[in-house]
Amino acid sequence: MNIFFALIIPTFAGFLLTSLLLKKEDSGIVEKLALGYGLGLGMLSMQIFFMGLLAIGFRFLPMLAGQLIIIALLIYLNLRYGRMSCVSVISSTSFAPGSCACSFSLPGGSKAAKLVAGLALIWIILKCLFVLYEDFTRPLFAVDTWSNWAAGAKFFYYEGSMLLDPESEHYFGRDYRLFMGHPLHTVFLQLWQALWLGSFHEVLVKSWSAFYFIAFLIVFYFTVKRESGSFRALLWTLFVSTAPLLVYHGTEGLADLPLTYYSFLSVAFMWRYIKTERGGLLIVSGVFAGMAVFTKNEGLLVFTTLLFTLVVFTLVRGRAKSEKAYAFVRFILPFVIVAGPWLLFKFLGDFGFGHSGAGSEMAWLSDPTYAEGTRTGLHIEVIPIGLWEIFVDKANFNLTIPFWLVLSVIGLREWISSEIKYLYLIIIMIVGAFFFIYLTLEVTAVTEATGIHRNALLYLPIIAFASAMVLEKLLSNVGDKSS
Amino acid sequence: MTLSRCHAKMVSIVTRRSLHRGRSFSFCLLFFIFSLLTIPSSLPAAQPGEGSHLFDFESKGEIANWQVVRGSLAAKGGVLLINEGFFPVLYSPGSLDIPASESLLQFSYRGAVRGTCEITIFSSSAPRGIKKKFYLDGDSAGARSNGGQWHKREIYIGNILSKDDRILAFNLTFPGRIKGLEIDSIGFQEPGGAGLAKAVWFSFLEREPIGTGSINYINSPLIGSWHFMTLLYIFIGLAFLIIVLYLIVRKKAVLGRRTAINAVVAAFILASLLFALRMDYNWVRLYCSDLKDFSGKSEKERISALYMGASDDFFSFIEAIKQKLPPGEMARPAGRPIADPRYNPALMLRYYLLPKKSSAEARYVWVYYDRAISYDPALRVLRQNGRLIERDVVPVLSTEPAAVLYRVGGGA
Structure with missing residues (x-):
């Protein structure tokens, strides 16, 4: 039971923040809860990080007090600036437009469509139940989960602090945190769970993972639904939920699934901004990009890509300088608030981005984990190997990527002439950045398949979303012509 | 319910509800897949061939x-x-x-x-x-x-x-x-x-092994020497052609962009369903085996099951070290411990020993099934490949002959 409280409390805080940030948007309670889950856990890990910096002991009561203070503050802000009435914080939003709290009906017009929707929904629910079962049943099993993320959490838990004494042998978890430059979000989530449980339970400390899977599917569904309607959104969600690697990650306490969640949302809100130009959406995009950085180093690729996309978008739209500046501030400031302290701390501590104990040991054009004596230079061999890995040798993503490629060719006219081109810009930049890293730095990520697939998990939902948008355009265009 | 009884039930459902109406594609597809799953059980056991x-x-x-x-x-x-x-x-x-x-x-x-x-x-x-x-x-x-x-x-x-x-x-x-x-x-x-x-x-149908390694990928199953993904691409191509023909001949559609788009989408949907059914079958198998191995067991039993019982002795050793170490004392491996690709005892011990910490300065050193390390009781020294690595060493704990904790310094 403690585990659920451990998740419900930050989710409620996240829900309140979502209600505040999206007060002018049409999000219903289910979507807000799914968004609030990630936001709330993000605020929680930020809180723990600050407590660690301020040398406030990692004990249950101070942590809980911190959460309650955040909740109280958010309730006040909602009542003061949000759309909530004084009567009840929850009841005012639980019947908001788009909410499915009061009524539920299967999407689809005809009986056959309803049958398909029903089967798809059952399939998705079964998948979620499976992920929940595995997450709550298996102990931490992947070597890099326990030896890195969980080892850091377990050390902090028993140490009661981040041990920021530079004289200490285990300063900031050294030796236990194999990669000192790796961000702390999932480490702190395990620490939080352990504090609620009263011990570092090898199974339950990762119970947040399955809920990231579920929350991700929900936000993906609502994002597609806004553009394609509920029936197609449900099918797209089923399609994405059958990606085996996504399911696999939902059962373990790694950081890749939360990264997928935050990255997708930062892109989704940027997309909504591009379509509507409502500035508040940029703030949310910036917050999620910041959380992506606080979850994994790869989040920086997402942020820089989105920043570049915003530059291109504002140049193409040709707005006044003040308007442009305001847009950038709205995106960058929340990002800096969320990710800035961590990046500053990382810079000051010289923890770096690489895969060794500490320091910025980037060895350009040579992968330190590649076989000794291997030539240095651009490792072109990763391209054919990478393509073989992604398209043939492994079965990680269902047919999302080939389908996207085919749609991109068929719908070339459609996506180039619409806002969808910005999604393509994001995808091309992220994939390009990864391949640049493979070509120059992390060769074994491809040749030994240690990174290429989990990296692809980051852009998988963005590709699926872009495919949904292109397909929508294609179907509406051919529909228009036929009518 | 046996597989064949499920099959018979499925046949009756499909016949009654779907085939007569001729519109429930989902049922037909499920029936087809289910039928394929029942084929092997009805095949005779492999008989020795010529060789x-x-x-x-x-x-x-x-x-x-x-x-x-x-x-x-x-x-x-x-x-x-x-x-x-x-x-x-x-x-x-x-x-x-x-x-x-x-x-x-x-x-x-x-x-x-x-x-x-x-x-x-x-x-x-x-x-x-x-x-x-x-x-x-x-x-x-x-x-x-x-x-x-x-x-x-x-x-x-x-x-x-x-x-x-x-x-x-x-x-x-x-x-x-x-x-x-x-x-x-x-x-x-x-x-x-x-x-x-x-x-x-x-x-x-071989299940994907879910071990203790990192979660990097799921392999594409093989059908003979063919990758499942390759066959799906071929399937998409064939399905596309068949659907286009069907739309033109039966639905009087014009061969054009709209027909092509509809056929592409339908072909990919079918292929994705096949993919999902096969790959989700992995999860069904995993669920069934995890139900046996993990469900209803204690935290300790689950960790034991995770390593297939292989590390039980090792975990007993770790527990014994935890009990033995005096408050404030830490432990470290003697010399450079072995790092088998299947498991790394130094890494595991450091993690599972917590809350007792590991330290390079620790007065207690452990040796676990490391043939390169030998103890000389007469001289009270530890050697690794003949080279002296620790002096003034006394064994303080041993759960197996090859699993020993030593104290360094402090006399006998």
């Missing part, structure tokens, strides 16, 4: 040619017995010279062994060996009170060998800590037509 090699371990001379690394081997009434082993590797005799056409490896076994096995085949075209993993679903640990059941396992190896290849030797790596694994026979045989179909089908 076959059988090792039945009836004579002691035959057993003498087999070896085990990381374990001990014995003969027991026509049965090969691996008494004890830690990820033991069973080596066949060399120079077998078995043609690759005998592509069905069969063996019958009894014992507490569950998890991912690996076969390495040394052939004329691949003298350094080709590996194939497969899941062995034997008895779980402690389920052998009445001697356990004999299990038969068939592994199709035709997809990793070339047609004219010859098998020179092979080895089998069993998972985890093995105690009393009996092997009645190992054979290679040429499958007949039905046998080959069955072997290929089962090979396709």
Whole structure:
């Protein structure tokens, strides 16, 4: 039971923040809860990080007090600036437009469509139940989960602090945190769970993972639904939920699934901004990009890509300088608030981005984990190997990527002439950045398949979303012509 | 309900509800897939074809040619017995010279062994060996009170060998800590037509091993020598053509962009469904085995099951160190400990020893099954490969002869 409280409390805080940030948007309670889950856990890990910096002991009561203070503050802000009435914080939003709290009906017009929707929904629910079962049943099993993320959490838990004494042998978890430059979000989530449980339970400390899977599917569904309607959104969600690697990650306490969640949302809100130009959406995009950085180093690729996309978008739209500046501030400031302290701390501590104990040991054009004596230079061999890995040798993503490629060719006219081109810009930049890293730095990520697939998990939902948008355009265009 | 009864039920549902109406595609597809799943159970067991090699371990001379690394081997009434082993590797005799056409490896076994096995085949075209993993679903640990059941396992190896290849030797790596694994026979045989179909089908349905490694990818299953993904691409191409023809002939559609788009989408949807059904079948298998291995067990039992019982002794050692270390004291490995790719004792001990910490300055050092390290009780020193690494050392704890905790300094 403690585990659920451990998740419900930050989710409620996240829900309140979502209600505040999206007060002018049409999000219903289910979507807000799914968004609030990630936001709330993000605020929680930020809180723990600050407590660690301020040398406030990692004990249950101070942590809980911190959460309650955040909740109280958010309730006040909602009542003061949000759309909530004084009567009840929850009841005012639980019947908001788009909410499915009061009524539920299967999407689809005809009986056959309803049958398909029903089967798809059952399939998705079964998948979620499976992920929940595995997450709550298996102990931490992947070597890099326990030896890195969980080892850091377990050390902090028993140490009661981040041990920021530079004289200490285990300063900031050294030796236990194999990669000192790796961000702390999932480490702190395990620490939080352990504090609620009263011990570092090898199974339950990762119970947040399955809920990231579920929350991700929900936000993906609502994002597609806004553009394609509920029936197609449900099918797209089923399609994405059958990606085996996504399911696999939902059962373990790694950081890749939360990264997928935050990255997708930062892109989704940027997309909504591009379509509507409502500035508040940029703030949310910036917050999620910041959380992506606080979850994994790869989040920086997402942020820089989105920043570049915003530059291109504002140049193409040709707005006044003040308007442009305001847009950038709205995106960058929340990002800096969320990710800035961590990046500053990382810079000051010289923890770096690489895969060794500490320091910025980037060895350009040579992968330190590649076989000794291997030539240095651009490792072109990763391209054919990478393509073989992604398209043939492994079965990680269902047919999302080939389908996207085919749609991109068929719908070339459609996506180039619409806002969808910005999604393509994001995808091309992220994939390009990864391949640049493979070509120059992390060769074994491809040749030994240690990174290429989990990296692809980051852009998988963005590709699926872009495919949904292109397909929508294609179907509406051919529909228009036929009518 | 048996598989065939499920099948019969499915037939009646599909016939009544779907085929008459002719519009419920989903039911038809599920029926088709379900029918495929029932095929193997109705096929006859593979009969020896023209060529076959059988090792039945009836004579002691035959057993003498087999070896085990990381374990001990014995003969027991026509049965090969691996008494004890830690990820033991069973080596066949060399120079077998078995043609690759005998592509069905069969063996019958009894014992507490569950998890991912690996076969390495040394052939004329691949003298350094080709590996194939497969899941062995034997008895779980402690389920052998009445001697356990004999299990038969068939592994199709035709997809990793070339047609004219010859098998020179092979080895089998069993998972985890093995105690009393009996092997009645190992054979290679040429499958007949039905046998080959069955072997290929089962090979396709082979579950993805979920081990303790990092979560990097899920392998594409093989159908014969073909990747499932490759076949799906072919399927998409064929389905596209058939759907286009169908739309033009039956629906009087015009051959144009709209028809092409509809056909592409439909072909991808069908292929995605096939993909999802096959890959989700992995999760069903995983769920079933996890239900046996993890459900309702304590945290400690689950960790034991995770390592297939192989690390139980190691965890006992860690627990003993935790109890033994005085407050404030820490531990460290002696010298440079071994780092087997399957498990890294230093990394594991550091993690599982918490809340007791590890430290490079610790006064307590541990040695766990490291043959390179020896203790000289007369001089009270530890040596690694003959080189002195610790002085003034006394053993303070030992859970097994090769699992010892020493205190450094402080006299006897």
